[in-house]
Amino acid sequence: MVGAARPVKIPERRHGAWPHCPNIRSRQTHAIGPLTTPACGASVAAMPDPIRDTIFALSSGRPPAAIAVVRISGPHAGDALAVLAGRLPEPRKAALARVRDPASGEAIDEALALWFPRPNSETGEDIAELQLHGGRAVIAAVLGALGRIEGLRPAEAGEFTRRAFENGRLDLTAVEGLADLIGAETEAQRRQAYRQLKGLLGKRAETWRARMIEALALVEARIDFSDEADVPEDLIGPALKIVQGLRDEIADALAGAARGERLRDGLVVAIAGPPNAGKSTLLNRIARREAAIVSPIPGTTRDVIEVHLDLDGYPVTLLDTAGIRDSDDPVEQEGVRRARQRASEADLVLWVYDANDGPTRSGSPFSGSVIKWLVRNKVDLLPIHERNELKKKNEFELSDIVFNLSATTGLGVAEFLAHLGDYAKSYFGAESSLLTRERHRKALNVAQSALDRVLAEGPSGREDIIAEELRLAAQSLGRLTGQVDVEDILDVIFRDFCIGK
Numbered sequence: 001m002v003g004a005a006r007p008v009k010i011p012e013r014r015h016g017a018w019p020h021c022p023n024i025r026s027r028q029t030h031a032i033g034p035l036t037t038p039a040c041g042a043s044v045a046a047m048p049d050p051i052r053d054t055i056f057a058l059s060s061g062r063p064p065a066a067i068a069v070v071r072i073s074g075p076h077a078g079d080a081l082a083v084l085a086g087r088l089p090e091p092r093k094a095a096l097a098r099v100r101d102p103a104s105g106e107a108i109d110e111a112l113a114l115w116f117p118r119p120n121s122e123t124g125e126d127i128a129e130l131q132l133h134g135g136r137a138v139i140a141a142v143l144g145a146l147g148r149i150e151g152l153r154p155a156e157a158g159e160f161t162r163r164a165f166e167n168g169r170l171d172l173t174a175v176e177g178l179a180d181l182i183g184a185e186t187e188a189q190r191r192q193a194y195r196q197l198k199g200l201l202g203k204r205a206e207t208w209r210a211r212m213i214e215a216l217a218l219v220e221a222r223i224d225f226s227d228e229a230d231v232p233e234d235l236i237g238p239a240l241k242i243v244q245g246l247r248d249e250i251a252d253a254l255a256g257a258a259r260g261e262r263l264r265d266g267l268v269v270a271i272a273g274p275p276n277a278g279k280s281t282l283l284n285r286i287a288r289r290e291a292a293i294v295s296p297i298p299g300t301t302r303d304v305i306e307v308h309l310d311l312d313g314y315p316v317t318l319l320d321t322a323g324i325r326d327s328d329d330p331v332e333q334e335g336v337r338r339a340r341q342r343a344s345e346a347d348l349v350l351w352v353y354d355a356n357d358g359p360t361r362s363g364s365p366f367s368g369s370v371i372k373w374l375v376r377n378k379v380d381l382l383p384i385h386e387r388n389e390l391k392k393k394n395e396f397e398l399s400d401i402v403f404n405l406s407a408t409t410g411l412g413v414a415e416f417l418a419h420l421g422d423y424a425k426s427y428f429g430a431e432s433s434l435l436t437r438e439r440h441r442k443a444l445n446v447a448q449s450a451l452d453r454v455l456a457e458g459p460s461g462r463e464d465i466i467a468e469e470l471r472l473a474a475q476s477l478g479r480l481t482g483q484v485d486v487e488d489i490l491d492v493i494f495r496d497f498c499i500g501k
């Protein structure tokens with residue numbers, strides 16, 4: 001078990017350098033803290049200090065793999081690397097190193113060692129990195145050896161990133177962008193996440209906050225110096241002008257919020273229609289795997305089945321809803337209820353029906369605003385000249401868009417998918433949305449409402465009320481980037497991370 005064996009003490013440094021290790025001399029010297037038992041008598045493990053602990057973890061994917069990356073961050077990172085690799089490499093330069101178990105001296109592996117002294121490292125702390133051969137036993141031996149070094153402990157999920165945030169290397173929106181970048185499955189998701197990581201929202205929010213504070217300063221000057229003759233009468237006017245501009249920009253950002261949030265989750269397309277119309281067959285053909293059970297007996301697809309697609313870089317989630325029809329069977333009734341619910345929340349509904357029967361409105365999940373396309377399936381069973389004909393023109397008042405296809409033969413499916421890809425592209429648009437999460441939307445809504453109240457006060461409004469609302473708006477933006485008062489939301493945000501990140 002990691003950390004269970006007797007701790008390895010790191011030898012004392014002489015004159016700030018490791019013996020036989022000239023590179024060490026060039027290291028930044030900083031308070032490294034006791035490497036043995038702390039002065040108070042409690043061991044580091046018994047009294048964990050979330051900031052001062054040195055943490056380590058496997059940061060690369062699941063072994064076995066060609067290479068495994070083990071990262072160490074914290075005040076003892078350099079010493080730990082020197083103990084394992086025999087020396088510290090030059091900062092930011094890869095060096096070949098023989099990694100040894102410090103307790104037995106036995107060689108574990110040959111690795112590339114990297115050393116990133118603080119503060120210009122990812123976490124803002126000293127970071128050491130080993131690129132090992134990615135075998136399970138190699139990784140276990142190295143993690144085991146690290147765990148036996150006093151002052152080191154395995155990292156919690158997301159702890160490297162959390163330290164980066166706490167040390168001011170990333171703001172909260174960038175942390176979220178990083179989580180999204182790791183989770184991105186399509187090109188559009190990757191692009192959006194990368195911009196977020198690079199501060200698209202964070203920098204904008206900080207600029208808005210600075211302008212709010214500028215407006216607030218004008219209002220406060222008016223309050224503080226209202227009796228003095230040389231303070232210009234009209235400070236509220238310029239403040240309101242700033243507020244108006246801010247309000248419009250925030251409203252613009254909010255208008256694209258739904259798009260940004262959707263891009264994270266995927267455009268939701270529900271496949272609905274009468275039982276036996278071929279919905280599951282169509283889903284399977286699109287997903288090219290047996291995601292849904294295909295059965296010739298009506299009403300067997302009782303649950304909602306999801307398939308995630310990457311259509312031209314855009315994420316689309318397809319839902320196969322249960323055969324929608326009235327039934328006495330309570331299990332099937334539940335399936336029908338769920339199907340209607342999911343279909344009514346979807347961005348687009350595909351109403352699939354058997355071309356031999358025509359569409360039926362009975363049991364239709366269509367609610368007012370959901371966009372729907374008709375999919376006329378099983379056209380392979382029709383004579384060729386009828387395949388592209390609609391049976392009765394007036395049956396299609398539900399939708400202008402009708403696809404003729406055969407889920408079993410694949411006829412017309414490529415055209416249908418091309419259309420769906422175009423739809424996703426136009427839905428998400430070329431421009432990346434600034435807001436990608438409900439948290440962002442809520443923060444900007446609070447700010448916008450406060451600015452609206454400022455504008456409602458107008459030039460003759462009460463200055464103390466205007467100042468208070470501006471403070472509220474600025475605080476909400478501060479929470480967005482993590483500048484103020486965010487303890488309560490940190491756990492929710494870092495929950496998305498895996499160990500080693």
Ligand code: GDP
Pocket residue numbers: 274275276277278279280281282293294295296298299300301323377378379380381405406407408409
């Ligand atoms: P669902 O209840 O709407 O999900 O329908 P299924 O996908 O389970 O299909 C019902 C039956 O119709 C199965 O026997 C399928 O093989 C058949 N079927 C589905 N699509 C087609 C099609 O395009 N052509 C033909 N000939 N049969 C199909």
